[in-house]
Amino acid sequence: MLELYNTPHSTCSQKVRICMAEKGLEWTDHLIDLGKKDQLDPDYLKLNPNGVVPTLVNDGTVILDSSVICEYIDELFPDPPLVPSDPAVRARMRAWIRYMEEVPTKAVRVPSFNMAFLPRFDGLDDEQFQEREAGPRPLRKHFFETMGREGFADEEVRASMEQLRQTCERMDEALTAEGPWLMGEAYTLADIIVAPLIDRMADLEYANLWSDLPTVVDWYDRMRARPAFKTAFYERTRVSEFLALTPLKAND
Numbered sequence: 718m719l720e721l722y723n724t725p726h727s728t729c730s731q732k733v734r735i736c737m738a739e740k741g742l743e744w745t746d747h748l749i750d751l752g753k754k755d756q757l758d759p760d761y762l763k764l765n766p767n768g769v770v771p772t773l774v775n776d777g778t779v780i781l782d783s784s785v786i787c788e789y790i791d792e793l794f795p796d797p798p799l800v801p802s803d804p805a806v807r808a809r810m811r812a813w814i815r816y817m818e819e820v821p822t823k824a825v826r827v828p829s830f831n832m833a834f835l836p837r838f839d840g841l842d843d844e845q846f847q848e849r850e851a852g853p854r855p856l857r858k859h860f861f862e863t864m865g866r867e868g869f870a871d872e873e874v875r876a877s878m879e880q881l882r883q884t885c886e887r888m889d890e891a892l893t894a895e896g897p898w899l900m901g902e903a904y905t906l907a908d909i910i911v912a913p914l915i916d917r918m919a920d921l922e923y924a925n926l927w928s929d930l931p932t933v934v935d936w937y938d939r940m941r942a943r944p945a946f947k948t949a950f951y952e953r954t955r956v957s958e959f960l961a962l963t964p965l966k967a968n969d
């Protein structure tokens with residue numbers, strides 16, 4: 718039995734949900750409310766000591782980290798394949814995944830928090846903010862400290878936007894050279910892993926990051942048309958649907 722501890726609007730959860738839906742799998746949904754800090758509950762920390770979502774449990778076996786979960790799912794349920802069989806092509810796909818984790822996944826957090834999640838702290842004074850943020854944050858302590866009550870600085874916002882633009886340009890290069898997917902003919906985990914990041918930027922009204930790149934526009938349209946994408950992005954999975962968006966301090 719597959720159980721997924723996840724959060725509707727979390728990009729890391731969304732990629733796992735797309736992957737599982739592509740395989741036609743069913744799973745038991747355990748919803749984790751990040752705003753209420755369910756991810757830091759001692760019982761959840763026993764499952765995932767990083768205090769983040771998602772976590773997959775397969776008949777008692779715990780699998781952590783969204784990209785690792787996607788590869789694990791692909792190995793257990795190889796049909797339809799989402800990982801290339803040729804080792805060299807597979808290595809190229811994994812290099813994409815590492816890049817996605819190192820660059821756009823981190824970059825997306827800055828506008829996401831400044832625009833969507835910062836209002837959680839509205840009205841709190843310093844002491845109340847410290848109190849709310851007290852306690853273990855195994856992975857994100859420094860992230861929240863840097864963000865503070867005021868959000869990330871303009872410089873940080875600009876750097877993130879630059880990294881996200883670089884991602885779109887790299888996608889454009891790959892899609893122009895091969896296509897229709899990032900790895901060419903085969904639709905793979907590389908497409909799945911970047912899709913929620915692009916979707917988040919669209920949701921935050923930053924589609925201008927790729928609007929001059931028709932290959933990326935077309936890729937995103939095809940991605941959204943997939944039934945698995947629709948399963949993963951059910952109602953109220955986008956931050957704009959339930960959070961007030963606040964314009965960024967440093968626009969673009």
Ligand SMILES: N[C@@H](CCC(=O)N[C@@H](CS)C(=O)NCC(=O)O)C(=O)O
Nearest residue numbers: 727728729751769770771782783784
């Ligand atoms: N490398 C981890 C990162 C997971 C992660 O950062 N998840 C975010 C949501 S996308 C989270 O749980 N954040 C916790 C928080 O905001 O306190 C993975 O890919 O699973």
